[in-house]
Amino acid sequence: MTRHETRVGAYAVCLDGDARMLLCRIGPGNLASGEWTLPGGGLEFGEEPAVGAIRELREETGYEGRITGLLDVASEAIPAADRMRRRIDLHVIFVLFRVEITGGALRDEIDGSTDTAAWVSEAEMAGLRLVPIVEHARRLLGEDRPESAA
Structure with missing residues (x-):
């Protein structure tokens, strides 16, 4: 039997009044360094x-938030050969929540897996390297918009 790990991560999908999405850039020393992701990450035990x-929203962006709904649960299998540190197959489960910002102030994470947090417009996203879960969230949000119901 092949050894593998399972990791569950929770992510905040936040939009502001201008329909910009809150994203974080993955910092140096990480496999996807320079790519942009949703605020979020692995759950602590229990x-x-x-x-x-x-918690991840607060750590990575400085914002406080309130869950307004479950957007999706998705997963990805990452072969051992594609991993940077641990050479074991990984099954990642992503739990995506819609989150409303309720307080705090935007700031960058210090000594974490991300190095920059920003509100990013659709036009700006075209010039960024986005991790697949961001694209997935964008598709889901697009499906919820009335104009896409046609």
């Missing part, structure tokens, strides 16, 4: 996904 999403 942590509820909604609690983890808000």
Whole structure:
């Protein structure tokens, strides 16, 4: 039997009044360094996904937030050969929550996996390297918009 790991991560999908999405750039020393992702990450042992999403939002962006709904649960299998540190197959489960910002102030994470946080417009996203979960969230949000119902 092949050895593998499973990791569950919780992510905050936040839009502002101008329809910009809150994203974080993955910092140096990480496999996807320079790519942009949603605020979020792995759950701590025993942590509820909604609690983890808000904790990660706070750690990576400085914002406080409130869960307004579950957007999706998705997964990705990452072969051992594609991993930087641990050479074991990884199954990642992503829990995506819609989150409303309720307080705090935008700031960059210090000594974490991301190095920059920013509100990013659709036009600006075209020039960025986005991790697949961001594209997935964008598709889901597009499906929820009335104009896409035609």
